[in-house]
Amino acid sequence: MDSFLQNLINGIGIGSIYALIALGYTMVYGILKLINFAHSDVFMVGAFMGYYGARIFSKLMYGSSVVEPGWTLFLLVLAFSVACCGVLGYLNERIAYRPLRNAPRIASLITAIGLSFLFEYGGQMVFGPDPKFFPQLLEKKQIEFFGTSITSHLVIVLVVALVFMGILQYIVYGTKFGRAMRAVSHNYETASLMGIPTDRVISITFVIGSMLAAVGGVLYGLSYSKIDPLMGIMLGLKAFVAAVLGGIGNVPGAVIGGLVIGIVESFAGASALSTYKDAIAFVILILILLFRPSGIFGKHQAEKV
Amino acid sequence: MRNWLVRDVLGITVISAILIGLSYLLGWLPIPGMAYYNRVIVTIGINIILAVSLNIINGHAGQFSMGHAGFMAVGAYTSAYLTYFHFQPFLATMKEGPAQFAMQQVLFLAALLAGGGIAALAGWLVGLPSLRLRGDYLAIVTLGFGEIIRVLILNIDKIGGARGLAGVPAFANFFWVYLFVCIVVIVSWRLIRSQVGRAFLAVREDEIAAEAMGVNTTHYKVQAFVIGSFFAGIAGGLLGHYLVYLNPGMFQFTKSFEAIVMVVLGGMGSISGAVLAAVILSVALEALRFVKEAFGLTADPRMVIYAIVLILLMRLRPQGVLGNREIGSFFRRRNGRSE
Amino acid sequence: MTILNVLDAQGVTIRFGGLTAVSEFNLSIRPTELVGLIGPNGAGKTTVFNMLTGVYKPTEGEIRVNGVDTKSLKACDITKLGAARTFQNIRVFKTLSLLDNVRIGGHIHYKYSWADSVLHSVKFREHEEQAAQEAIELLSIFDLAHRAHDEARSLPYGDQRRLEIARALAAKPKLLLLDEPAAGLNTGETAGLMAQIHEIRDRFGIAVLIIEHNMELVMGICERILVLNYGKTIAQGHPEAIQNDPVVIEAYLGEPADA
């Protein structure tokens, strides 16, 4: 029973990071019908910005690049990484995707793949190919919880992830911008005819998605401590699977999809199937697409002829 | 009556004779470091097979597959399993001599075809879900399939698992690689000039119109996957028996990505474009190896350059070097054919 | 002896969510009949075509093509029963040659396999020769043979529509379905096209169902006309009767007389 709870909690932990990344995929796909493969690398850059941010702010605050755990530092680093990735997301869209808005969709898809590889292997050149140890931004404590012990970091991951998902939920369903975004996602041409500044909406969507990925990156670093330039590949693919699982374009769906994948993986990892863990997300993906192509919460749309 | 068969058998014989002649020539040429050039030439050949076969799926049938390395792995491991565990021990019981040599060639061919066959079966399996998916979903599913195949291989201890399989018999050579280069080019060329190939193109151009003209789009998508994966499997078999070593890391999706870059660079749908791009990229790859050593880079600049090439290509010439045409059509045009 | 209808549609209804796009649609077409399906924009004409050709599945009702119930058939199988169509928003295979477009149109009549293609068997060569010849003949009917090797997208709009008709004819259908073949053509071209459709019907001895949004255009050539409005059949009969039907006139009153 203990291990059940333990696996469940671990699954929710990694699942909420999948969810944070999945949100970016789902929003961009909803609007541009593009799998933004480079999104998972924005997540990676987010983690690395956290890594370097921690040193920079430590130096500024304490005059030493040895990181002292503390909430101020954590929040500063988080804000720094979020800001960097927001800019990166904006530039991605502006430089790589916007010029292809009227090109065949395959051109954007290939560009996305190219961009992703550029970040991954460019990252190997800039950050170095070897894994880096993410600094302990916050003190790690063990918390007793219904007979199992969980780390304080896990709790922080959950709380921070929840806060940002809440903010996103508010933006999408509670603000004028969110309404514009949903309109563009529903029908690009009509929205643009109705006077919605589609280009700006798309830019902001990229920025928001990238910021969430940065949050995911910092939280990942905090709880798994090892980061490397190729870390986005697998995580990103699984996050995308999560987005598909929840019905692509669907914001709450992405969160639930992320949690489901995280939990299933966590249980599989603890079972006899552990060596197959990396394949499980894809098996789920294929089953979903075969039996319920529009995802758990997605609506099926027939093509007009 | 069956003179077409006679002609094709004759054709293959002539091609084989030329290839055997060439391989002797290559062995005999007194160029320093010839062994190295030989290896490059064989690598180019394997890449041509990969690119031309992926072009059938991505370029002709328009199904964006990102799992080509997975099919390659299936072919590589299947054929290596046969030669390593069964054929090699059997050959060892034979007396050395021409009979053993001939038997080795026959068994190797059988192993390659078996590898291609099992890869084709995997292609059929992947093709099935693709019936319901469009463009980018298909891309991610094929990518996932490639990864699943890799994880499965990692878990099969008999063929080496994560350690890899060392000591695959060195059966592949210039002759076998370029024989299959010729075969894949001819098969692809003939297919695209037949109703089967035109059905592929129709699926790529407009599925709804294709379906309205009686083209069973499902059937042809799967068929493209089966044919393309068959040759990917052959390429895998050749690679394993050339490098005499296999490990699952060789078939990561960076490998699929390389094949995609070749097809896109050459021009999706152009067979000669795929061949050309495979040659250019394979040579560039070797050149980059020197760059890496010369500058003492810790990371491989290859993928970065691939990535930049792809991004710029989509910006400047999204149709690839040759578009969807063949090299020949450019010369014909110059001779005054109407647009 | 009764002659089999090429089409029998009975009680065909389709709903998209809450919208009933077509309701209780009935239509039977005898061989070699030329029938018009008219109605204002958004009346559901294209939706009827999509159901007849298997692109959409009707919510209710039964469709028989050459006597066969199409309920469980895919679009490509319905083509095999002898119904071929064109599209309102042109769907030629843009980057393929005119010749290839028409040859794909004849897809259901190819009898060789991929193995024949790869081996260039006798069967393959005989078939290909014949198919190319037939395709060129079809293109000549529409004065397109001299451009057989050009890409379809290089054709002017009107010729692309004619290419689509040639492609549909290559399937040797018993029922040809044309969705607004005159859309985007000028008055002179339209008259020419209508005459040509009539000719095609006589030459190939096939039934034709033609959608038109402007009713005057089809009056001259159709033997029978059916009028849709808001998915309902509001009138059906001889062209003259339709022209004078007060219900039809009323349906069209809201519509400006655009061409």
Ligand SMILES: Nc1ncnc2c1ncn2[C@@H]1O[C@H](COP(=O)(O)OP(=O)(O)O)[C@@H](O)[C@H]1O
């Ligand atoms: N796939 C679909 N989903 C939702 N509504 C549709 C779909 N296809 C057609 N419709 C609706 O059905 C109605 C009839 O359309 P259509 O058949 O194209 O009209 P027509 O061809 O007579 O101009 C329209 O209101 C259209 O919006």
Ligand SMILES: [Mg+2]
């Ligand atoms: Mg219409």
